[in-house]
Amino acid sequence: TNAAFKEVLSRIEAHEDCRNLPMISFLILPMQRVTRLPLLMDTICQKTPKDSAKYENCKQALKEVSKVRAEGLSDISLCRIFPALTVFIPRLKCDFLASQPFPLVSSSRWLVKRGELMAYVEDTGLFSKRTSKQQVYFFLFNDVLIITKKK
Numbered sequence: 545t546n547a548a549f550k551e552v553l554s555r556i557e558a559h560e561d562c563r564n565l566p567m568i569s570f571l572i573l574p575m576q577r578v579t580r581l582p583l584l585m586d587t588i589c590q591k592t593p594k595d596s597a598k599y600e601n602c603k604q605a606l607k608e609v610s611k612v613r614a615e616g617l618s619d620i621s622l623c624r625i626f627p628a629l630t631v632f633i634p635r636l637k638c639d640f641l642a643s644q645p646f647p648l649v650s651s652s653r654w655l656v657k658r659g660e661l662m663a664y665v666e667d668t669g670l671f672s673k674r675t676s677k678q679q680v681y682f683f684l685f686n687d688v689l690i691i692t693k694k695k
Contacts, residue, residue, distance in 0.1 A: 581609045657684045
């Protein structure tokens with residue numbers, strides 16, 4: 545929304561050193577390199593003779609580079625999910641969260657799946673038993689399940 549920032553950014557992107565690439569391409573580039581490193585290391589391992597002393601080092605390097613890649617990808621998914629959580633949490637109104645503090649946003653918690661479900665609710669009265677359907681929306685985190693309904 546800052547006009548001065550947009551102007552400076554467009555001047556930088558138009559500079560010949562940037563080759564008219566948008567800023568986002570420079571932000572993505574390091575992660576693209578990290579995701580390609582395991583492929584490169586795997587190729588190097590395949591070309592290294594198995595009886596060579598360097599083969600074990602190569603295999604260990606492949607294992608470590610794969611770990612770094614996995615951590616980077618999990619961080620990326622957290623960055624995608626975090627904005628959704630910050631929008632979702634203030635709109636979440638329920639008795640449970642009001643009665644006790646519950647830190648939904650946490651570095652050790654991540655969203656596994658979310659979506660709509662049809663819940664069948666049994667209402668047992670004094671002389672009757674009735675089943676009704678309710679549309680619910682669930683958020684499954686790695687350590688907690690939150691079931692909500694739209695008001």
